[in-house]
Amino acid sequence: MSSQTETNLPTIPDHLKPRWYRLVASWESMLLVVAVVIFIINSFASPYFLDPWNLSDATFNFTEKALIAFAMALLIISGEIDLSVASIIALVSTAIGFAAQLGAGVPMLVVIGITVGLLCGAFNGLLVTGLGLPSIVVTIGTMSLFRGISYMVLGDQAYTDYPAELSYFGQGYVWWVISFELLLFLVTAIIFGVLLHKTSFGRAVTIIGNNATGALFSGIRVGRVKFILFLLTGLMSAIAAICLTSRLGSTRPSIAFGWELEIITIVVLGGVNILGGSGSIAGVFIASFVLGMVTFGFGLLNVPGIVMSIFVGLLLISVIALPRLWTKYSGNK
Amino acid sequence: MLIRALKSREMILALAIAILIGLIAMQFPGFIAPDNLADAFNDTSPLIILALGQMIVILTRCIDLSVAANLALTGMLVAMINTQFPALPIPVLITIAIAAGTVMGAINGLLTWKLDIPPIVVTLGTMTIYRGLIFLLSEGQWINAHEMSDSFKALPRHEFLSLPLLSWIAIAITLAFIVLVARTPLGRAFYAVGGNPNAAVYAGIDVGRTQFLAFTLCGALAGLTGYLWVSRYAVAYVDIAGGFELDVVAACVIGGISIAGGVGTVIGAFLGAIFLGVIKNALPVIGISPFAQLAISGAAIIIAVAFNARSSRRKGRLILKHEEAVG
Numbered sequence: 001m002s003s004q005t006e007t008n009l010p011t012i013p014d015h016l017k018p019r020w021y022r023l024v025a026s027w028e029s030m031l032l033v034v035a036v037v038i039f040i041i042n043s044f045a046s047p048y049f050l051d052p053w054n055l056s057d058a059t060f061n062f063t064e065k066a067l068i069a070f071a072m073a074l075l076i077i078s079g080e081i082d083l084s085v086a087s088i089i090a091l092v093s094t095a096i097g098f099a100a101q102l103g104a105g106v107p108m109l110v111v112i113g114i115t116v117g118l119l120c121g122a123f124n125g126l127l128v129t130g131l132g133l134p135s136i137v138v139t140i141g142t143m144s145l146f147r148g149i150s151y152m153v154l155g156d157q158a159y160t161d162y163p164a165e166l167s168y169f170g171q172g173y174v175w176w177v178i179s180f181e182l183l184l185f186l187v188t189a190i191i192f193g194v195l196l197h198k199t200s201f202g203r204a205v206t207i208i209g210n211n212a213t214g215a216l217f218s219g220i221r222v223g224r225v226k227f228i229l230f231l232l233t234g235l236m237s238a239i240a241a242i243c244l245t246s247r248l249g250s251t252r253p254s255i256a257f258g259w260e261l262e263i264i265t266i267v268v269l270g271g272v273n274i275l276g277g278s279g280s281i282a283g284v285f286i287a288s289f290v291l292g293m294v295t296f297g298f299g300l301l302n303v304p305g306i307v308m309s310i311f312v313g314l315l316l317i318s319v320i321a322l323p324r325l326w327t328k329y330s331g332n333k
Numbered sequence: 334m335l336i337r338a339l340k341s342r343e344m345i346l347a348l349a350i351a352i353l354i355g356l357i358a359m360q361f362p363g364f365i366a367p368d369n370l371a372d373a374f375n376d377t378s379p380l381i382i383l384a385l386g387q388m389i390v391i392l393t394r395c396i397d398l399s400v401a402a403n404l405a406l407t408g409m410l411v412a413m414i415n416t417q418f419p420a421l422p423i424p425v426l427i428t429i430a431i432a433a434g435t436v437m438g439a440i441n442g443l444l445t446w447k448l449d450i451p452p453i454v455v456t457l458g459t460m461t462i463y464r465g466l467i468f469l470l471s472e473g474q475w476i477n478a479h480e481m482s483d484s485f486k487a488l489p490r491h492e493f494l495s496l497p498l499l500s501w502i503a504i505a506i507t508l509a510f511i512v513l514v515a516r517t518p519l520g521r522a523f524y525a526v527g528g529n530p531n532a533a534v535y536a537g538i539d540v541g542r543t544q545f546l547a548f549t550l551c552g553a554l555a556g557l558t559g560y561l562w563v564s565r566y567a568v569a570y571v572d573i574a575g576g577f578e579l580d581v582v583a584a585c586v587i588g589g590i591s592i593a594g595g596v597g598t599v600i601g602a603f604l605g606a607i608f609l610g611v612i613k614n615a616l617p618v619i620g621i622s623p624f625a626q627l628a629i630s631g632a633a634i635i636i637a638v639a640f641n642a643r644s645s646r647r648k649g650r651l652i653l654k655h656e657e658a659v660g
Contacts, residue, residue, distance in 0.1 A: 144576075150471065274451055304468070309465050321444065
């Protein structure tokens, strides 16, 4: 969308900086420092913060969003975006609620939820790769369409009758303070980390983000990779929807409203280039902690949700703006 | 010439609107009563104004998702000023609304121009920031009809030739845009920047500055609509016009404004808004739940984009050449 009118070719250095220097000076290390600082500030701000159960509760603030953020990171690295994720949550949650009303058991609900999520992802993917439409517009459209279907089904009503066993996904604990969601978050992070950084599929995603035409001519099936990424985003949205529905125990059409903003903020804060081509799962992992801890800290200080959203918006813009200002005025272009 | 005009997108869209109205009128003749059509047009006027602003932003390859939040913030601002200083004349309030909207649009434009941040990210961020500021400004309170002065509420309702002033403002802005886009250097620059940014630079057009001006103009219109909206509905609260930015983008896309920039007409955006307006007004008449409206807007966006892509694909070679020039 932004126009690069001048061609400033990057100069290639004749030797790389030492490995330890690159590690310390990386975006991820800086984020880690920020995370630690926020952690310390929070523990001073409230005497209850350091309680293990409190910390465990705090993780619920970001685990569901982070699940989607991992898939979104891959999508953004490949040069696409999905603004419809929060609406997929609404539709999946509505589908589960509808099935639960008819007396479906927990395994059936999970299957239905994941199927609906995959269908939503496939729909986005088909429009983007099959018809060659820009993903921003397609997902703005499906953002209203998916949530709109929830509104058509539910109107001003809500589903609240869920089988008791469903609550495990959002409220269950695997061991001591380790919740099911936290474990799911950790496992997903590892899977996505391996997928992006250690497999040929992950390499393909990065290459497509850098030069889609070049990737096509090197034999990468660009359309298929992008389609899989949209499927993956739909799948992760469905899993997040199941966790969220289980945690809240109810479905309204306005569920997860505005989450796409926070999820994209996590991805960008994690150092993923919004124009595609680069990014790491480690960055997204730490960024989800940072955002989760900040909003949880605000919660402890009784800051209303809409004020937090101002902060998230400012964070999103400044995280992209500051490095650009830095390179612009520090002189070393 | 005549055949080309008949085959144009605008003509097809106008026909679609006529058929839609005809179908509704067959079941419910009351729908085409002049009074009802005038009401429907008046309801659609804010959408028309915003769609025109959005159109020039999209023409320059950007997008503004913050228009509804901009509208709500300026609306709340002028409503609060009005309750504090009821004696302040309305033209001053309108000036304040346009100024506030302009500043918010300029912020979007500056971030896009000077820092080269993708517009979708900028406006996604400013959308929540502006919306959040309404809460800080109003502390979550509502401003109700009885707190606003009578002249504040009267202006958009003021009738002239049996159409309310709100409708006339929309018509006037549409006419002004036809001139702006087709007959001024700035209007041509919007198309040039979106059509081919590289060529625009060589033609002596500052791409970033043109995008900045598009955002600023769009913000100014959103600010004006903020006052009109709040005074017409006589209420201001944090969530007014929530999600309306999607309707605005939908109106543009339905009207044939290409999201890739550089393609689209004022009449197209105008008709796109009318199309959505007819559907919105017809839903309660034909007995469909208003909750279906969000899904219909979404489906309309997708169908319109797919349709646009199909009609432009026939000129496949042109697109390849275009890629060559940009890449």
